[in-house]
Amino acid sequence: xxxxxGSKYGTGQRTVTVRVNGRDVTREVSTRTTLADFLRDDxxxxxxxxxxxHGVCGCCTILLDGHSVRSCLMLAVQAxxxxxxxxxxxxxxxxxxxxxxxxxxxxQGLQCGFCTPAMVLRTKEIIETGRELTDAEVRHxxxxxxxxxxxxxxxxxxxxxxxxxxxxxxxxxxxGAAATDDSTGGRH
Amino acid sequence: xxxxxxxxxxxxxxxxxxxxKNEYGIDSLVLAGGQSLLPMLNIRLARPExxxxxxxxxxxxxxxxxxDVLEIGAGVRQYQLEDHPLVQELVPxxxxxxxxxGHIENRHRGTVGGSIAHADSAAELPCTAVAxxxxxxxxxxxxxxxIAARDxxxxxxxxxxxxxxxxxxxxxxxxxxxxxHGFVEVARREGDFxxxxxxxxxxxxxxGRIASLAVSAASISDTPVRATAxxxxxxxxxxxxENIARAAKEIVPSVTSGDDMHATRAYRQHLATVVVQRAxxxxxxRAHERSNAQ
Numbered sequence: 001x002x003x004x005x006g007s008k009y010g011t012g013q014r015t016v017t018v019r020v021n022g023r024d025v026t027r028e029v030s031t032r033t034t035l036a037d038f039l040r041d042d043x044x045x046x047x048x049x050x051x052x053x054h055g056v057c058g059c060c061t062i063l064l065d066g067h068s069v070r071s072c073l074m075l076a077v078q079a080x081x082x083x084x085x086x087x088x089x090x091x092x093x094x095x096x097x098x099x100x101x102x103x104x105x106x107x108q109g110l111q112c113g114f115c116t117p118a119m120v121l122r123t124k125e126i127i128e129t130g131r132e133l134t135d136a137e138v139r140h141x142x143x144x145x146x147x148x149x150x151x152x153x154x155x156x157x158x159x160x161x162x163x164x165x166x167x168x169x170x171x172x173x174x175x176g177a178a179a180t181d182d183s184t185g186g187r188h
Numbered sequence: 189x190x191x192x193x194x195x196x197x198x199x200x201x202x203x204x205x206x207x208x209k210n211e212y213g214i215d216s217l218v219l220a221g222g223q224s225l226l227p228m229l230n231i232r233l234a235r236p237e238x239x240x241x242x243x244x245x246x247x248x249x250x251x252x253x254x255x256d257v258l259e260i261g262a263g264v265r266q267y268q269l270e271d272h273p274l275v276q277e278l279v280p281x282x283x284x285x286x287x288x289x290g291h292i293e294n295r296h297r298g299t300v301g302g303s304i305a306h307a308d309s310a311a312e313l314p315c316t317a318v319a320x321x322x323x324x325x326x327x328x329x330x331x332x333x334x335i336a337a338r339d340x341x342x343x344x345x346x347x348x349x350x351x352x353x354x355x356x357x358x359x360x361x362x363x364x365x366x367x368x369h370g371f372v373e374v375a376r377r378e379g380d381f382x383x384x385x386x387x388x389x390x391x392x393x394x395x396g397r398i399a400s401l402a403v404s405a406a407s408i409s410d411t412p413v414r415a416t417a418x419x420x421x422x423x424x425x426x427x428x429x430e431n432i433a434r435a436a437k438e439i440v441p442s443v444t445s446g447d448d449m450h451a452t453r454a455y456r457q458h459l460a461t462v463v464v465q466r467a468x469x470x471x472x473x474r475a476h477e478r479s480n481a482q
Contacts, residue, residue, distance in 0.1 A: 009197040009238075031196035034230070053189040054227035058293060067267075067296040073226040074297065075219075077196060078243060122293075143378040144291025 016080035021089035029076040036060040038076035047087040047117040058145035061118035087117035100162040109158030111149035118145045191229035195238040210329045212238040214351040220302030223294045258360045262301020278362045281369040285312040291379040301355045310381045310407035318412045319387040319404035328353040341411035368475025370467040382407045384459035388467035408460045409444040427472040436465035
């Protein structure tokens with residue numbers, strides 16, 4: 001063990017390579033920059049919203065190697081060598097929305113939109129588990145993200161609607177109508 | 189709301205992390221999952237000279253069985269305990285308790301060692317470590333030593349870790365297959381810090397009486413509390429509803445938290461009794477299930 005191990009580390013800049021929305025991005029970052037600030041300020045991914053910056057509101061949620069995490073509670077240097085996904089990866093074109101985005105629009109799962117990118121990414125993660133959830137379970141699964149507008153019910157509806165669409169898409173023809181009716185009917 | 193400047197160190201071995209800890213001592217903090225430390229840095233409640241990020245140390249990310257002990261590396265993420273087959277089989281209290289930690293977004297990053305070293309008395313992993321008689325493995329410049337969980341938590345967010353030491357693993361005794369466990373928490377909202385929480389592990393004798401019982405409580409004092417008075421009140425007794433309710437009241441003198449914005453002391457005393465009673469009741473039900481399944 002040496003006593004001067006620290007000398008190779010510093011307070012300044014580091015070069016990081018992060019796979020962001022499917023593309024490798026190499027940048028110099030200050031070691032104290034949070035991942036959220038890096039994504040917003042250096043990469044212009046402004047769907048990453050900063051509400052509280054201490055891990056309470058969940059609006060900065062991104063997918064790190066496929067797992068939802070709060071990007072305000074990570075340093076950008078910690079993402080070096082990892083894959084980050086923001087909502088920009090789904091669709092940047094209002095005319096061609098991803099089925100999850102479509103469902104949020106159809107079900108009015110948003111009002112001001114501040115929590116929406118986080119909710120959409122979390123929805124993607126929930127749907128990818130392949131489990132069919134009850135409304136109560138959906139509420140539990142999205143409880144890490146605060147919405148101050150909707151009262152959550154329309155978000156739950158949007159998650160259920162998107163889940164039905166994508167599950168049926170994966171299963172092929174034939175399951176669409178019934179499942180969609182089940183998951184969206186009777187809640188409006 | 190931005191962290192102050194620090195020297196960022198990301199060693200890839202425990203030895204190097206310990207050397208850095210030895211070099212910077214009390215002016216350094218270990219960064220594990222960051223779910224408590226990053227908020228403290230962002231709000232500038234913490235201003236370390238050096239941050240020692242242990243996320244690159246693969247030795248800290250193992251889950252292994254050593255005869256009657258399950259050893260979980262300090263860097264294992266909390267969500268990994270939720271459906272890990274070895275953890276579910278050998279220490280089933282842990283997956284149950286871990287689900288109460290914050291939200292899934294926190295558990296995807298938060299680590300086992302981070303929660304224990306942070307030593308929040310409201311936290312689930314310190315509370316379960318005390319109930320399970322876990323042993324903490326720490327490494328310092330002169331080598332490794334072990335500390336019993338009961339001796340590790342010394343005061344409000346204060347542990348037996350020396351400034352130059354790093355927590356490397358937690359050793360959990362394997363629970364007998366017939367043991368029952370329960371973990372109960374009360375919080376105002378889903379994912380909030382618990383107003384009170386309790387863990388219980390029970391073994392029943394062939395006569396149906398309580399052969400052994402371990403109970404601990406969270407968020408009622410500066411540290412997680414081992415509820416020895418509750419355990420003694422039920423030793424050798426039948427686990428009836430009345431006996432459990434009577435014994436649970438023995439937790440009240442251990443509630444040392446004063447009135448705060450979340451609860452009065454009287455309310456916490458009430459909650460402590462309720463969660464202890466529910467945790468023991470759940471543990472007994474599970475023990476019955478297990479013995480019936482044999």
